[in-house]
Amino acid sequence: MIVWVQTLFETMAVTCLALLTGGALLSLVGDEYKPIVVFPHRLFPLVTLLAGLASFVPVLRLVLFLAPDTGWMEAIRLGVFLSRTGQVWLGLMAASILLALFLQARDMTSSKWTSGLALIGTWMLILIKSWMGHAASVSGVSGWVLHSVHLTAVCIWAGGLMMAGFFTVDTARWLSFLRWFTPTAIGCVTAVILAGWGLMGIIAPEYVASWVLPYGEALLIKQWMTAGVLVMAGVNGGWIRRKLARGEGVNPLPWIRAEAILILLVVAITAWMSQEAAPHTVAETVQAVGVSPLFEGLFPGKWHPGLRAEWQGHLLGGLSVLVALILLALIPLLFRQRRSAYGAVWLAGLAACVGFVGVLVWAYGG
Amino acid sequence: MNRKWIRYIGLCLCIWLVPSLTWAHTHLKQSTPGDGDTVSQPVQKLTLVFEERIEQGGSVELRDDAGHTVKPSSVKIQGDTLEATLGSALPDGNYTAQWKIIGLDGHPMQGSFHFEVKAGKTSTSQKPPTVPKQQPTPHHDQHPAPVKRSTSSPVIWVVALLILSAAVIVGWLFWRKPKA
Numbered sequence: 376m377i378v379w380v381q382t383l384f385e386t387m388a389v390t391c392l393a394l395l396t397g398g399a400l401l402s403l404v405g406d407e408y409k410p411i412v413v414f415p416h417r418l419f420p421l422v423t424l425l426a427g428l429a430s431f432v433p434v435l436r437l438v439l440f441l442a443p444d445t446g447w448m449e450a451i452r453l454g455v456f457l458s459r460t461g462q463v464w465l466g467l468m469a470a471s472i473l474l475a476l477f478l479q480a481r482d483m484t485s486s487k488w489t490s491g492l493a494l495i496g497t498w499m500l501i502l503i504k505s506w507m508g509h510a511a512s513v514s515g516v517s518g519w520v521l522h523s524v525h526l527t528a529v530c531i532w533a534g535g536l537m538m539a540g541f542f543t544v545d546t547a548r549w550l551s552f553l554r555w556f557t558p559t560a561i562g563c564v565t566a567v568i569l570a571g572w573g574l575m576g577i578i579a580p581e582y583v584a585s586w587v588l589p590y591g592e593a594l595l596i597k598q599w600m601t602a603g604v605l606v607m608a609g610v611n612g613g614w615i616r617r618k619l620a621r622g623e624g625v626n627p628l629p630w631i632r633a634e635a636i637l638i639l640l641v642v643a644i645t646a647w648m649s650q651e652a653a654p655h656t657v658a659e660t661v662q663a664v665g666v667s668p669l670f671e672g673l674f675p676g677k678w679h680p681g682l683r684a685e686w687q688g689h690l691l692g693g694l695s696v697l698v699a700l701i702l703l704a705l706i707p708l709l710f711r712q713r714r715s716a717y718g719a720v721w722l723a724g725l726a727a728c729v730g731f732v733g734v735l736v737w738a739y740g741g
Numbered sequence: 742m743n744r745k746w747i748r749y750i751g752l753c754l755c756i757w758l759v760p761s762l763t764w765a766h767t768h769l770k771q772s773t774p775g776d777g778d779t780v781s782q783p784v785q786k787l788t789l790v791f792e793e794r795i796e797q798g799g800s801v802e803l804r805d806d807a808g809h810t811v812k813p814s815s816v817k818i819q820g821d822t823l824e825a826t827l828g829s830a831l832p833d834g835n836y837t838a839q840w841k842i843i844g845l846d847g848h849p850m851q852g853s854f855h856f857e858v859k860a861g862k863t864s865t866s867q868k869p870p871t872v873p874k875q876q877p878t879p880h881h882d883q884h885p886a887p888v889k890r891s892t893s894s895p896v897i898w899v900v901a902l903l904i905l906s907a908a909v910i911v912g913w914l915f916w917r918k919p920k921a
Contacts, residue, residue, distance in 0.1 A: 433847050434847075436849065437798075437843055437847065437849060440841070440843070440849035441798045441843075444800045444841065445798065445800075450798070453796075453797050453798035454798065454843075457796070457797050457798070458796045458797070458798070458843060458847065459796065459845060459847065460847030507847075650848075659768070663768055663852075672895070673894065673895065673896055673899060674894050674896070675894065675895075677894075691896065691897060691900050694900070694904075695900050695903070695904070698903075698904055698907055702907060702911070705911060705914075705915075708915075709914065709915075712915070714914060714915070714917070715914070718914040721910050721914065722910070722911075722914070725903075725906065725907050725910055728903055729900075729903045729904065729907060732896070732899055732900060732903060733900070736896050736900065
């Protein structure tokens with residue numbers, strides 16, 4: 376139960392940070408480089424506070440864990456004030472209150488100074504938030520740096536997309552927006568993938584073997600989902616841009632929104648993963664937490680300590696992977712035939728499911 | 742520009758290549774008495790050593806076969822070690838120690854281990870005459886060789902279902918009239 380609550384709130388916290396980053400970034404660039412955006416006045420103080428509040432769940436989890444043994448007062452003292460997680464959260468909360476007060480007093484869009492300060496403040500929140508994560512707690516500064524790079528890049532990319540997608544009233548200068556946002560997004564994607572790859576090396580060195588654990592499975596689904604996001608990004612940053620440059624009438628907003636929704640789904644999977652046992656050594660982790668129910672359901676009684684992937688070229692696995700790739704390839708076709716952009720969310724989600732099962736079958740047979 | 746990227750990739754590689762970085766949740770590394778031990782000395786202290794530093798607030802509780810619980814009189818946590826002092830030496834019997842801790846990564850963990858005390862000190866409580874108890878299983882025996890079950894894998898059905906739903910969704914997306 377608390378796992379789902381935490382997933383929901385963690386997704387919300389990252390979304391809030393992304394909205395703040397995107398808002399500050401769009402306020403900072405000159406009017407000639409962006410479509411007309413209208414941000415609701417109360418939005419920024421609200422999401423700033425929410426970013427801090429929504430990060431409370433890991434601390435709450437500790438307090439709930441301790442309370443039966445120690446009583447509530449002691450559990451709160453230990454969980455909130457004495458644990459590392461609690462202390463970092465207090466810092467995050469303090470910083471988010473300060474930033475919220477600032478954004479309440481000064482409208483973020485009012486001057487370059489305020490939007491610049493807001494951007495720096497948001498980045499501070501991102502850095503503190505990364506300090507709360509696993510990476511920093513266990514592998515120290517290197518884990519923290521990687522996590523920060525990962526989160527910052529996601530916030531710039533997703534935040535820019537969401538703000539431009541959901542708060543623009545007019546797409547007149549869309550092309551000049553894409554001219555700087557596309558390279559920015561490509562940079563962010565590169566950073567996300569590199570930092571994610573670095574984190575993966577720490578968390579899941581036995582990558583293939585980790586597919587018997589919930590964490591490894593979520594990672595694989597996330598990677599398939601990311602493939603869908605990248606196809607969408609190709610449509611948005613490449614095809615739509617070319618069409619606009621040629622002066623063909625096309626409405627980019629639904630496509631941008633669909634891409635933002637896909638990224639949020641990936642963020643949600645990541646939020647869920649952050650609570651699962653990370654599979655550093657798979658055999659040990661399985662002994663501690665057991666094989667994932669999903670793996671046990673697909674391959675009943677298959678797991679044993681010496682289990683290795685076979686890559687036996689299982690027909691069913693290969694077929695599923697092929698179907699997943701076809702589903703991804705249909706996304707540009709949706710655009711070409713001027714069909715609903717939100718269909719792409721379905722296609723990408725389905726491709727992730729089919730591709731996930733396909734890879735598992737490919738690796739572990741029928 | 743290029744140099745910056747090379748530096749960045751280099752940094753990532755360095756971090757990636759650093760070995761010995763564990764990132765699993767904090768498990769119990771060893772304990773005194775150990776899991777499955779039979780102790781002939783009076784037991785008045787439990788020492789639990791974890792894989793990593795742990796937070797304040799951990800606890801351990803003993804339960805004997807009759808279901809009586811023994812709470813330690815004091816618990817001290819320092820670094821990766823939890824030390825529980827018992828009010829008095831444990832009477833002979835089988836015990837399950839249940840621990841709850843918070844790892845440095847903020848994740849609550851719990852687990853248990855078993856041991857037997859045979860110090861010649863009998864319980865003062867009115868325990869029934871000793872019935873041959875099942876020996877607690879030592880830790881490394883807890884995972885016997887896998888039993889090959891003949892359950893057939895539902896993979897083919899799962900794949901069939903997924904491909905069917907893919908067909909339905911693709912049909913639904915592409916057969917409708919496109920927007921003008």
